[in-house]
Amino acid sequence: AQSVAQPEDQVNVAEGNPLTVKCTYSVSGNPYLFWYVQYPNRGLQFLLKYITGDNLVKGSYGFEAEFNKSQTSFHLKKPSALVSDSALYFCAVRDSNTDKLIFGTGTRLQVFP
Amino acid sequence: EPEVTQTPSHQVTQMGQEVILRCVPISNHLYFYWYRQILGQKVEFLVSFYNNEISEKSEIFDDQFSVERPDGSNFTLKIRSTKLEDSAMYFCASSEARSNTGELFFGEGSRLTVL
DSSP: OOEEEOOOSEEEEETTSOEEEOOEEEOSSOEEEEEEEEOTTOOEEEEEEEOSSOSEEEOGGGOEEEEETTTTEEEEEESSOOGGGOEEEEEEEEETTOSOOEEOOOEEEEEEO | OOOOEEEOSEEEEOTTOOEEEEEEOOTTOOEEEEEEESTTOOEEEEEEEETTEEEEEOTTOOTTEEEEOOSSSOEEEEESSOOGGGOEEEEEEEEOSSOTTSOOEEOOOEEEEEO
């Protein structure tokens, strides 16, 4: 069975500082990993994905994520946070044997001016 | 930019009533999904649909739930007899041709309130 864990309910960071939102996963086959962002009262927006290839993937709004197979992690990062990055971030995983995308519990990112 | 659209944006219903939530997926997409989110928390998979049949469903998706693609554009979720615990935000999503490497595109959601 596939699962994904986001160990932090909330991450606080000052504007201009680097941010990291953590995610670890468990799958039986090859992992396909995704990050989504949700702004208040909105749907989920796709940020980036890892399927294969380079372990560092770049996505929308300056975000990137690093796939680490040995640590089964896919942490989301950004070198310099903006107040407008404040939102709920979801990590998601799908293994190569299924269609469904399974989401983590979400991490609320708060960027302070 | 093409998008997934959902109606209604908010529906209030009495317990025991039937509810139909509607979605128009992105036109060239072939995979369709329903997810729900309770109180802005975890996003839970309900069902996936491909080639006019359910491909996977979760344990949440019991006999009270059904999905249908009645024409070439709409994709609906029906809850036959709503319960208080069905109150949630329901998201429709679609993705491109058969590939589990593709990302899902989500609609803005339909908020269901069961009284």
